[in-house]
Amino acid sequence: MSHRVLVNPITCEAHGMCAELLPERITLDEWGYPIIDDTPLHGSQVEHAMRAARACPTFALLVQKERAPRRERTPARG
Amino acid sequence: MSARETTMTEIRHSHGAPAADAPPALPRLLHGIRAQGASTLAEHLALHGPLALGGSGGRRRHQREHAAALIDEIELSGLTGRGGAAFPTATKMRAVAGARGRAIVLANAAEGEPASLKDRTLLETLPHLVLDGGLIAAEAVGADELIVCACSSAAAGIDAMEVAIAERADELAHTAHAPKVQLAIVPSHYVAGQETALVNFLGGGQAKPTFTPPLPFEQGLRRRPTLINNVETLGHVALIARHGSSWFRQLGTPTQPGSTLVTLSGPVAHPGVYEIENGASLSSLIDAAGGTTARVRAALMGGYSGAWVAGERLGGVALSKEHLAPHGATLGAGIVLLLSEHACPVAETARAARWMAGQSARQCGPCVHGLDAMADAFDAILTGASGARGMQRVEALAALSTRRGACAHPDGAANMALSALEVFAAELADHARHGPCESCSRAGELPLPLRPLDAAEQEPAA
Numbered sequence: 001m002s003h004r005v006l007v008n009p010i011t012c013e014a015h016g017m018c019a020e021l022l023p024e025r026i027t028l029d030e031w032g033y034p035i036i037d038d039t040p041l042h043g044s045q046v047e048h049a050m051r052a053a054r055a056c057p058t059f060a061l062l063v064q065k066e067r068a069p070r071r072e073r074t075p076a077r078g
Numbered sequence: 079m080s081a082r083e084t085t086m087t088e089i090r091h092s093h094g095a096p097a098a099d100a101p102p103a104l105p106r107l108l109h110g111i112r113a114q115g116a117s118t119l120a121e122h123l124a125l126h127g128p129l130a131l132g133g134s135g136g137r138r139r140h141q142r143e144h145a146a147a148l149i150d151e152i153e154l155s156g157l158t159g160r161g162g163a164a165f166p167t168a169t170k171m172r173a174v175a176g177a178r179g180r181a182i183v184l185a186n187a188a189e190g191e192p193a194s195l196k197d198r199t200l201l202e203t204l205p206h207l208v209l210d211g212g213l214i215a216a217e218a219v220g221a222d223e224l225i226v227c228a229c230s231s232a233a234a235g236i237d238a239m240e241v242a243i244a245e246r247a248d249e250l251a252h253t254a255h256a257p258k259v260q261l262a263i264v265p266s267h268y269v270a271g272q273e274t275a276l277v278n279f280l281g282g283g284q285a286k287p288t289f290t291p292p293l294p295f296e297q298g299l300r301r302r303p304t305l306i307n308n309v310e311t312l313g314h315v316a317l318i319a320r321h322g323s324s325w326f327r328q329l330g331t332p333t334q335p336g337s338t339l340v341t342l343s344g345p346v347a348h349p350g351v352y353e354i355e356n357g358a359s360l361s362s363l364i365d366a367a368g369g370t371t372a373r374v375r376a377a378l379m380g381g382y383s384g385a386w387v388a389g390e391r392l393g394g395v396a397l398s399k400e401h402l403a404p405h406g407a408t409l410g411a412g413i414v415l416l417l418s419e420h421a422c423p424v425a426e427t428a429r430a431a432r433w434m435a436g437q438s439a440r441q442c443g444p445c446v447h448g449l450d451a452m453a454d455a456f457d458a459i460l461t462g463a464s465g466a467r468g469m470q471r472v473e474a475l476a477a478l479s480t481r482r483g484a485c486a487h488p489d490g491a492a493n494m495a496l497s498a499l500e501v502f503a504a505e506l507a508d509h510a511r512h513g514p515c516e517s518c519s520r521a522g523e524l525p526l527p528l529r530p531l532d533a534a535e536q537e538p539a540a
Contacts, residue, residue, distance in 0.1 A: 008484075009444065009445075009483055009484050010287075010288070010289050010441045010442055011289070012442075012443060013443075029444065029447075030447075030478075033443040033444050033447075035478075
């Protein structure tokens with residue numbers, strides 16, 4: 001079972017903790033919002049990702065287990 | 079290019095003769111519509127015959143079998159959603175039918191795209207066809223509620239649907255297991271019709287998208303499985319249930335069967351809503367609208383989240399997924415915006431980009447900042463302030479806006495911007511270097527209401 005990092009873009013407030021704690025996966029855009037590499041995490045990165053998720057002040061960072069289907073994006077207009 | 083020529087009916091001039099038989103060709107949805115106002119229940123029944131809600135009277139097992147057969151028939155028809163995403167309708171229905179809990183059906187006419195008029199047209203002219211489709215969908219997924227969601231700016235459509243629901247009250251009261259039918263009025267901004275925004279709003283929240291999962295088909299309104307179908311999709315469902323999937327497939331292409339409503343605007347004699355066969359040529363659509371009144375510089379296909387296609391490439395374009403794909407375009411919710419040679423494409427794109435930025439729900443940082451910055455970047459190109467870097471800036475911002483929002487609104491804005499970079503490369507470079515052109519000061523051609531999100535939110539939602 002592999003893990004991926006994702007962000008809830010609605011609750012994210014660009015505190016930037018995630019990029020500090022998981023720089024191998026997360027960089028920040030020019031406004032401070034995370035740009036995430038959402039390919040499966042390597043084994044040793046999972047614990048770091050979990051720590052970053054716990055440190056997020058708005059709990060916007062999520063570590064998702066691979067078995068669940070990847071987040072489906074809904075169309076802007078139904 | 080093997081575009082199939084086809085006849086089209088302009089709504090205002092349509093006089094289909096009433097007949098209970100299936101109309102073999104076009105128009106289908108718009109068959110027999112009145113020149114003005116909505117078809118009454120009596121007119122609707124004379125044209126289409128009564129709706130046989132087959133499973134409703136029988137035993138539970140019979141109901142389930144009937145529901146499964148309905149979905150099978152829709153699957154055979156190949157019907158895809160007409161709200162813009164073109165998702166297979168039967169797949170969506172089956173997912174809702176299989177989810178835990180009593181389902182709800184939303185008939186989506188929350189048409190926030192200013193370049194689309196087809197949903198409000200259906201409410202205004204054919205409310206009973208929409209209701210038929212909604213009732214069939216409710217039967218197919220075992221729903222006990224049907225909510226028609228109308229855009230607050232569609233006053234005539236709201237009135238017509240209110241009357242139509244009242245006209246059906248008797249019939250529904252005497253039908254076992256008929257769903258409760260309601261009308262909801264949804265704010266008119268762009269993202270209000272997005273599925274999660276609709277669920278959010280009807281649940282008492284704002285008409286803004288939410289972060290998924292769960293998706294509405296699993297847990298939607300009041301945490302119940304929720305089927306959300308565009309009202310045009312439901313109109314097709316109503317006809318497929320009556321005439322069958324083979325009839326539906328007599329028109330269209332093998333991968334995109336049937337007909338589609340298209341809103342055509344720009345320099346044509348009669349802009350408006352037309353029903354076309356999927357795969358029909360763009361030129362046949364323009365002919366049906368009385369031809370062009372000016373040379374066409376470009377077309378914005380699919381609306382403001384769509385893609386620009388250069389005028390010189392439009393000649394051979396057919397209106398189907400396959401034919402539009404090489405142009406990086408789709409029909410979206412059935413939208414073709416033509417731009418005349420008199421308009422400045424850079425100024426029009428800048429206006430469109432600013433409008434899309436204003437339509438952000440302002441929830442997700444990359445959308446709030448990215449779309450504003452993208453509109454600023456186009457303005458800087460337009461005024462000659464950006465220099466050659468302006469286009470690189472747009473490209474970088476488009477990348478920063480893609481796949482980073484809770485919904486696809488920023489993706490749509492980025493898509494439109496990137497297509498402008500390609501199609502209007504020369505004009506953009508010229509403006510970036512020399513500033514505004516002679517056409518820049520003209521009034522905008524694209525239909526863009528000045529309707530900021532906050533103002534829309536304050537509209538009364540009755």
